[in-house]
Amino acid sequence: MPEKEKFWNPYRFVPVSAPSPPPRSAPTYHHRLTGLSGTLECRLTAKTALLVADQRGGQGSVRAFWKANDGTPTIPGTSLKGMLRSFLEIVAPGCAIVADEKAEGKNACRDPRALCPVCALFGFVGHGNTGALYRGHVTIGDARLVAETAPPPAKWEQREIYMATPHPTHKAFYPGDAGSFRKLYHHQPKCMSKPAAPNAGIKPNATLQPAPAGAAFDFSIRFVGLAPEQLAMMLYAVVLERDVATSVTGWNGTREETIRLRGDLCHKLGHGKPVGLGSCQIAIQSSIVGDGAERYRRGVPRQDLRGAELDAWHAEQAARFRATRSPTFDAALRRMMVFDESDPRDFRYPTFQWFHDGATSSRRLKPA
């Protein structure tokens, strides 16, 4: 939120965990017989309404969910990869290929022999006509709606919202050193039942037809030739953390007060993030992981994990990644990513008048 306001601006800036440019090194090239390879079967569940829109919709028409050729609402694997990539750009840290437009290109990797941890995992295509390419180690499949988790798509509720068109940056909201921060949108759990109302006097200009909260989408992640620390990093990014307690400081009209929040850390995906759409959570349902070299030489079977065994393995891997992280930084990130179903905050953009009144518009966003 801007300082001394009761409402919360829909986004904040969180610091990246290390100075830019990120650390770089020569990646492991694809030796299929070395490193860890396997498959994760995953389920993404919408915590609020969620829309990964079909871009083919014309102006003025309803923005519907992207669908596979057989008509099944589907989240393209490229969207999931973008979501995980942009998260890891903050925490790994990595260069800003997906991140905020302000930072893009400034510190992006260019040389396949010197890659940040995120490009070394997911790959990259060099800018311009250099032809530089690194294929990456991770393939994410399309996530298809699990039919029994939602009503038929034709019955999904339509929501009229105001979608801002790109406008000049409100300078007081942006940190001076854009390369060291990333823009993240708050979760808005109240949006589960009702989308945020547009500001007074502003007419809705878009109609969205998102999947309802509770809709689930199944997909798989295949990986090949990962170093153990790369696998740990990826597993952390996919699942995040469960049952996190944190707090933020809000302005109640006369003084600052502490708002306690508790819940799982969740991702944000797709359209309508400023009005509260797109909160989602991924669970790994089964994993098959093998060591390429071992399997090849000795015929050792792959480890096939489910249930409690899978949870224990994931916890161990996530702890391994978190041991490399700064607690201060993690605190800022948790405050932004925690999804508390009883979160009392009111999220909205300031009004047109607010932006044009010098007394209010000079107010900065409080740090994340």
Ligand SMILES: [Zn+2]
């Ligand atoms: Zn990079």
